[in-house]
Amino acid sequence: MVAASEPEFEQALNELTTSLGPFLKQNPAYRKALAVVQIPERIIQFRVVWEDDKGQTQVNRGYRVQYNSALGPYKGGLRLHPSVNLSILKFLGFEQTFKNALTGLSMGGGKGGCDFDPKGKSDNEIRRFCVSFMTELSKHIGKDTDVPAGDIGTGAREIGYMFGAYKKLRNEWVGVLTGKGLNWGGSFIRPEATGYGVIYYVEHMIAKAAPQYSLSNKATLVAISGSGNVAQYTAFKVLELGATVVSLSDSKGALIAKEGTGFTREAVKRIGALKLKGGSLEGFSGDGEYTYHAGKRPWTLLSKVHIALPGATQNEVSKEEAEALVAAGVKIVAEGSNMGCTAEAIDVFEASRKKGGPHAVWYAPGKASNAGGVAVSGLEMAQNSQRLSWTPAEVDAKLKGIMAECYKICLDAGSKHSGEDLSSGNVLPSLLSGANVAGFIKVADAMKQQGDWW
Template sequence: MSLSTMIPGAIATPRTYVNEVLALVKAKNPAEKEFHQAVQEVLESLIPALERHPEYISHKILERVTEPERLLMFRVPWFDDKGEIQVNRGFRIEMNSAIGPYKGGLRFHPSVNLGILKFLAFEQVFKNSLTTLPMGGGKGGSDFDPKGKSDNEVMRFCQSFMTELQRHIGPDTDVPAGDIGVGGREIGFLFGQYKRLRNEFTGVLTGKGLNWGGSLIRPEATGYGCVYFAEEMLKTVKQTLEGKVCLVSGSGNVSQYTIEKLLDLGAKPIACSDSNGIIHDPAGIDREKLAYILDLKNTKRGRISDYAEKFKTAKYIPVDPKLDHNPLWDIKADCAFPSATQNEINAKDAKNLIKNGCKVVSEGANMPSTLEATNLFLEAGVLYGPAKAANAGGVATSGLEMAQNSARLAWTREEVDHRLHNIMIAIHKNCFETAEKYGKPGNLVVGANIGGFLKIADSMLDQGLV
């Protein structure tokens, strides 16, 4: 029996309460290590807020916020180009709708499972709260791998996936977007099938094409926002990105536009990667080289190793799965923008970054740093922007796309970028001031978690036991 239930009506101390909820989450969700990690990182940082707000304990807000409101799992049968039947799993986690309709991406990747999607949905709840926009949190996807598939195979899969998902989503219910493996092509196929089945032209997905309800800046938003957040962190120490040497992992959508915005602000990106290897270009990735990466990845769907063959200033480092660290994070630089996937920076990587003088880490991917790495960054005084704050620009601009769809309007590129920039400034201000208010100055992890949580918790209290 837990301490908080030994005496009727007793309220546990915040630390005891957090430990009890963590134990409960691990017991109820065995083998979902990514979900455990995300919950632990958030809950432990909420202790100062729980000390000031015991009503969150008595109303069991943490038990409720760590449990999905709805969890959907379904089979996705489809024909490949040989006429053979393939079967994948589809998922949608509708995590929390206290402040708005569920909002979050779809991920198509072989690694997709319930634990990964729960961690992503849980993070999404707090991230969406920070954006200042009325959006709840959700996430979904499939273990389908679009790599190596023809356009027709991807279309048939997307149509089968949406045939089931369409029962559960809508512009005022749940609005999915893209994520790893789901870009403009996939969103197009998904939207077409939704419209065909429902006979509705609504803003049910974000990341749409500009000709059919999409928003300018949406493809660029996560990368741009991540750089804007780094810019705000540097302002607190009276510095800018001008002349800073930067590492960017990944070479997909987030990485591409992180590099573009770094160039806009006078920084020098020197690295990017994919699942096969790393490009280190000491001369810098300029606009000509970035254009090559965009064509290579978005049109030719090639591998980043081709970059080293095209540009002789670059060195290609193939991935070695036996290594206990990522060589990308052992390149000397001022700033790091992890933009590939979860847990790509471990403790050894963090130590290498710190040793080589890295002063800024702004996370473009979702939970790219392990708990140990995060703690090392904070202890070393690195300006550390956690994912739920630093990469919120993507979902923020999805929210702006939803607003344009609802009003049947299309804003200019400059207006959307201006709104995005202001949202990222507001997110940083909220995180920075919340960290100071709760006795953790400079700790943007605490600031982001508490800042996002308070809005959700108060909304849940207002709406009763639902």
């Protein structure tokens, strides 16, 4: 039973359960698998005591949710943000389990983090925090047990400090974290992977549903939210292909390109540098080419948009914002963030899809469309195990292949298990249903073969 204090987890569980309805009706034995898979194998909670630059003791709550290991070692990021709690980490670990299944790689699902806020902290404070955090976490992870990665608030600096602490504590060099530096076990394309992967997935959606909005067409308008790693590399790839990026955002507001223009690669680079220093988009100077809207997200600020890519955090698109996107002519919505759309927003997009016709919106859930990040993390693990490094072109080619296969899996499962009549050819299959059912079946079958349900 889900506690009332776990709204994010309850939302993720309800989404999966709803998607599985037609499949479970035809395959009732799998109901037992659903009952088992929704409970984490293990939850670890611990205190993190560290010293700030004034010599004062600070304490935070640290967590690791080891959700499911049927397909491989637990795999999922470490989030450092004041909002971190068990509900958010359970939802993320639950989603990660099925996302990892869709990559085709040998990875289970997990998530962790701490309610520590890296913003405004000195390098020394962050280093001391990371050493304290890893002192406890190191007892519960390992290259064949649990391999964490970065997430919100956990970038290359934090991964470096944590890896150094683990190496000293355990006296071993192993690929226990992903997102490492290139000259000490990291993989090419890892920083870019989530953003690039979103675009590789979306290209398949466009080819089937909206070829007129090819990303090689400058007239194609792409709205992106967020301004961190995922949003930046999503924007870079869109610009590389030739389409127009019309928005970025952060927790304080949205930055919108003036009509008839778009973000340049140089502008995105400057925004990345600004965010790295802890700045806000409010302080971005774009020579009058962009308008800042305090307290707003991009979705209601655009009169015309063809592709919307939420890339900030969970539940960043509401029902009203989804309706605004539909009114603005959006054709494709794909999440770069995890559970970026509220349940009510998804209902708006799915209702539009079911109507079919030229104005239908096709929605892809984050567990499919943003799987590129963890896919390249899995490739980093493989390189570490073999003590070798693949070239950027090799990693990028593997990422494209993984995202193509992920799309195909979701499309096929959505066509087969959604319970909808698609015979007219006027209605697109549900990628939401496809991602949930395909990921669930793969995990459930492995669990059954390992004796976890019968």
